Amino acid sequence: MTTLNAGSHGDHDHHEVPYLVGKGGVWATIVDWATTVDHKKLGVMYLTAILALFAIGGVAALMVRTELLDPIRTGPGGPDDVHGWMFNVGQLDEATGERKYTAATANNTYNRLFTMHGAIMVFMVIVPGIPASLGNFFLPLMLGAKDVAFPRLNLLSWYVYVTGSIFGVLAIALNGVDTGWTFYTPYSTTTDVGHWRVVYMILAAFILGFSSILTGLNFVVTVHKLRAPGMGWFDMPLFVWGIYATAVIQVLATPVIGITLLLLVFERVFRVGIFDPSLGGDPVLYQHFFWFYSHPVVYVMILPGMGVISDVIAVHSRKPIFGYRAIAFASLGIAGVAFIVWGHHMFASMSEVGSVVFSALTFLVAIPTAVKIFNWIATLYKGSIALTTPMLYALVFLFLFAIGGLTGLPLATLASDLHLHDSYFVVAHFHYVMFGGTIIALLAGLHHWWPKMFGKEYSVLWANIGCLLVFVGFNVTFFTQFFMGTQGMPRRYASYPDEFQLYHQISTYGSYVLGAGFFLHLLVFIHSLVAGERAKENPWGALTLEWEATSPPSEHNFAHQPMLKHGPYDFDLAVPPYWKASDWPLPDKAEVERVRLSH
Amino acid sequence: MSTIQADHDHGRHDDPSRPLYERYKHAHHFVTADEEFDACKTGMWLFLATEVLLFAGLFMAYTYFRWRYPEAFANGSQYLDWRWGGLNTVILLISSYTAATAVRNAQLNEQAALRRNLLITVVCGLLFIGIKFVFEYGPKWSVGKRPGAWFSYPFAHDPSEPMWWSVYYCATGIHALHVVIGAGLLLWCYRRSLKQAYGPTHYTMVENSALYWHLVDLIWIFLFPLLYLIH
Numbered sequence: 001m002t003t004l005n006a007g008s009h010g011d012h013d014h015h016e017v018p019y020l021v022g023k024g025g026v027w028a029t030i031v032d033w034a035t036t037v038d039h040k041k042l043g044v045m046y047l048t049a050i051l052a053l054f055a056i057g058g059v060a061a062l063m064v065r066t067e068l069l070d071p072i073r074t075g076p077g078g079p080d081d082v083h084g085w086m087f088n089v090g091q092l093d094e095a096t097g098e099r100k101y102t103a104a105t106a107n108n109t110y111n112r113l114f115t116m117h118g119a120i121m122v123f124m125v126i127v128p129g130i131p132a133s134l135g136n137f138f139l140p141l142m143l144g145a146k147d148v149a150f151p152r153l154n155l156l157s158w159y160v161y162v163t164g165s166i167f168g169v170l171a172i173a174l175n176g177v178d179t180g181w182t183f184y185t186p187y188s189t190t191t192d193v194g195h196w197r198v199v200y201m202i203l204a205a206f207i208l209g210f211s212s213i214l215t216g217l218n219f220v221v222t223v224h225k226l227r228a229p230g231m232g233w234f235d236m237p238l239f240v241w242g243i244y245a246t247a248v249i250q251v252l253a254t255p256v257i258g259i260t261l262l263l264l265v266f267e268r269v270f271r272v273g274i275f276d277p278s279l280g281g282d283p284v285l286y287q288h289f290f291w292f293y294s295h296p297v298v299y300v301m302i303l304p305g306m307g308v309i310s311d312v313i314a315v316h317s318r319k320p321i322f323g324y325r326a327i328a329f330a331s332l333g334i335a336g337v338a339f340i341v342w343g344h345h346m347f348a349s350m351s352e353v354g355s356v357v358f359s360a361l362t363f364l365v366a367i368p369t370a371v372k373i374f375n376w377i378a379t380l381y382k383g384s385i386a387l388t389t390p391m392l393y394a395l396v397f398l399f400l401f402a403i404g405g406l407t408g409l410p411l412a413t414l415a416s417d418l419h420l421h422d423s424y425f426v427v428a429h430f431h432y433v434m435f436g437g438t439i440i441a442l443l444a445g446l447h448h449w450w451p452k453m454f455g456k457e458y459s460v461l462w463a464n465i466g467c468l469l470v471f472v473g474f475n476v477t478f479f480t481q482f483f484m485g486t487q488g489m490p491r492r493y494a495s496y497p498d499e500f501q502l503y504h505q506i507s508t509y510g511s512y513v514l515g516a517g518f519f520l521h522l523l524v525f526i527h528s529l530v531a532g533e534r535a536k537e538n539p540w541g542a543l544t545l546e547w548e549a550t551s552p553p554s555e556h557n558f559a560h561q562p563m564l565k566h567g568p569y570d571f572d573l574a575v576p577p578y579w580k581a582s583d584w585p586l587p588d589k590a591e592v593e594r595v596r597l598s599h
Numbered sequence: 600m601s602t603i604q605a606d607h608d609h610g611r612h613d614d615p616s617r618p619l620y621e622r623y624k625h626a627h628h629f630v631t632a633d634e635e636f637d638a639c640k641t642g643m644w645l646f647l648a649t650e651v652l653l654f655a656g657l658f659m660a661y662t663y664f665r666w667r668y669p670e671a672f673a674n675g676s677q678y679l680d681w682r683w684g685g686l687n688t689v690i691l692l693i694s695s696y697t698a699a700t701a702v703r704n705a706q707l708n709e710q711a712a713l714r715r716n717l718l719i720t721v722v723c724g725l726l727f728i729g730i731k732f733v734f735e736y737g738p739k740w741s742v743g744k745r746p747g748a749w750f751s752y753p754f755a756h757d758p759s760e761p762m763w764w765s766v767y768y769c770a771t772g773i774h775a776l777h778v779v780i781g782a783g784l785l786l787w788c789y790r791r792s793l794k795q796a797y798g799p800t801h802y803t804m805v806e807n808s809a810l811y812w813h814l815v816d817l818i819w820i821f822l823f824p825l826l827y828l829i830h
Binding site (some may be wrong): 140145146149150153218226252254259260263266272279282285556 | 626634637651654663664
């Protein structure tokens with residue numbers, strides 16, 4: 001009897017309940033989710049918050065594009081003769097009680113909308129996007145662990161994230177932030193005088209940074225300490241490598257934006273003058289501080305995406321990934337180079353020598369990135385490719401990210417950058433890498449892991465149609481902007497000369513197709529949750545540990561501590577030849593060997 | 600025999616006659632308490648790295664403005680009294696010693712010495728803050744040696760002196776905030792140590808708070824010569 005009691009600590013029979021099963025009534029379930037330290041629930045909570053914010057940021061983007069369809073223009077009648085069918089929101093003239101429509105009010109609305117789009121998408125969607133949602137959910141599962149290293153810190157991190165997001169959305173809803181997501185001084189310290197809205201927004205970014213640090217710290221320790229028995233560093237799935245490299249950057253870069261934003265708040269509230277030239281400060285110092293964080297954070301955005309793509313491509317072409325170590329080290333290489341290229345955001349405000357050095361360093365980024373792209377393509381070569389939705393998205397990623405990467409080179413080159421600087425070319429370039437990279441990878445990962453996360457299948461046909469709409473819409477929207485940029489259309493303007501009208505119209509119609517694609521995906525996901533068929537444990541026939549858990553995973557992930565029997569991508573060794581994903585689960589080792597030899 | 604031993608080990612978590620630290624249960628997702636301790640310590644070191652980088656921004660600002668306004672900075676540091684700064688340095692060094700000793704006390708289960716050393720550390724932290732505000736910030740603020748736009752000292756030698764005071768107040772102010780946080784952590788440790796929460800098998804919180812305290816001390820070790828001693 002005593003032996004049984006003693007064993008209860010390690011006995012998992014009572015943990016076999018799927019994590020999604022509620023705890024009694026509605027209220028009890030809500031409390032359970034609000035206080036959970038389960039990394040899977042937190043992953044789902046992050047995903048929900050991030051997708052909601054993505055919708056807000058997306059609507060802002062569509063409004064920006066709609067404005068540009070028929071932009072604000074001043075007619076021959078002077079400043080009060082304003083054309084443009086949107087955003088004539090006007091300003092209430094308190095003396096006469098009339099609403100006055102001027103170009104200035106319409107421009108302000110436009111500026112606030114693109115600030116809203118940029119700030120939400122960067123700080124609240126793309127930066128936490130993959131690590132906090134898919135990373136939280138799958139990092140422990142892939143390592144064969146029961147949870148992240150610090151589960152309570154994980155919960156705290158979610159609340160910090162939500163607090164920061166509320167601050168940010170509040171600042172935007174109060175309708176006063178039009179600094180763009182970069183908060184450049186002196187504009188950000190002198191605008192919105194007499195209000196706290198810009199301060200709220202900066203504090204929001206500061207708070208979100210805290211969440212980022214805590215998540216990153218948690219993940220680094222998890223990878224170091226909680227790998228399954230037998231799992232060495234080079235037995236980890238590449239998604240884990242991507243998350244690990246990301247987490248390192250988050251931990252090392254975010255404090256710098258922390259102090260920068262704190263000084264910016266001091267500047268606004270106490271007027272300490274560190275960035276204020278009239279008091280002896282230096283606004284360019286702000287730009288250095290800002291980009292010392294915000295450039296590495298570009299790789300925080302893309303590295304987890306690269307991890308997702310590595311996993312998806314290997315699994316859906318049923319081949320060992322080509323150059324595993326090269327991809328893993330390229331992740332760390334990108335993380336390292338990330339810290340020494342921030343200056344390329346300031347070519348226009350730096351000495352020539354400085355610019356040349358930063359330009360040369362910037363080209364270095366292309367090397368590890370190209371290593372990854374070549375490895376992915378080599379993995380596809382002679383693979384048995386299944387055109388599932390995640391695989392389609394992985395192919396879309398390769399296509400878009402290659403364009404995004406290659407258009408980065410003319411921007412790293414000093415001579416061409418001075419022409420393209422702050423033009424739509426830059427806008428198109430970073431949308432190709434941020435959206436075409438990170439968001440597309442998030443969609444690939446979401447479709448890849450959806451059956452595991454929620455235990456439901458989705459309609460592959462409709463998801464593929466959604467993928468097609470996103471792909472076409474994206475390219476129509478942003479490829480056009482490369483042309484506008486090279487012809488001199490500057491970014492962040494609510495109006496433009498007539499010769500750009502056609503480009504802008506094409507771009508806007510493309511963005512509607514893109515929006516429709518996302519809406520279709522939303523419907524597919526809702527349909528899957530409500531009426532989807534039960535997913536199998538391993539629908540794609542993958543070899544990583546997360547697929548050994550039930551779908552959806554039980555509360556404590558695994559019934560028994562999983563042991564590593566094969567590498568994450570050993571399709572050639574662990575899987576019998578001519579096996580399909582539907583033939584899963586794997587037979588034992590001797591059987592595999594027998595079938596392999598008989599072929 | 601071995602089953603009884605195992606039962607005995609599990610039972611110790613619920614045995615109220617044992618001291619609190621022996622009753623500590625490590626989190627379920629770690630295999631051993633040792634593994635948990637290692638993870639927490641790694642986490643703390645990473646956090647300290649973020650703190651170093653946070654202050655790196657301030658040191659960068661110091662370096663940049665010192666390079667840009669050498670006269671104002673040389674002159675500004677003349678206004679600081681190295682004796683108060685030196686006294687505070689000594690206080691922090693003593694407190695770092697007592698913090699390190701407290702960890703040793705926990706490892707050796709010297710409960711009385713653990714409580715005493717934690718308390719001395721907290722008192723030293725408060726003393727530091729007291730000296731800083733009463734003898735340094737107060738008199739300077741009242742004669743107009745203030746940061747940025749607040750600067751109103753009538754006898755300034757250099758027009759860029761407000762910048763010096765901005766860097767001084769930002770750097771030492773954010774450091775002082777860290778002293779308060781560190782003292783708060785150690786005070787929490789002291790409160791828990793009254794209930795014998797820490798001992799040879801479990802002292803993660805003491806170890807991590809002490810690590811944090813050493814970092815706070817270390818940053819002051821850099822701030823003191825940069826602000827007070829270099830002219």
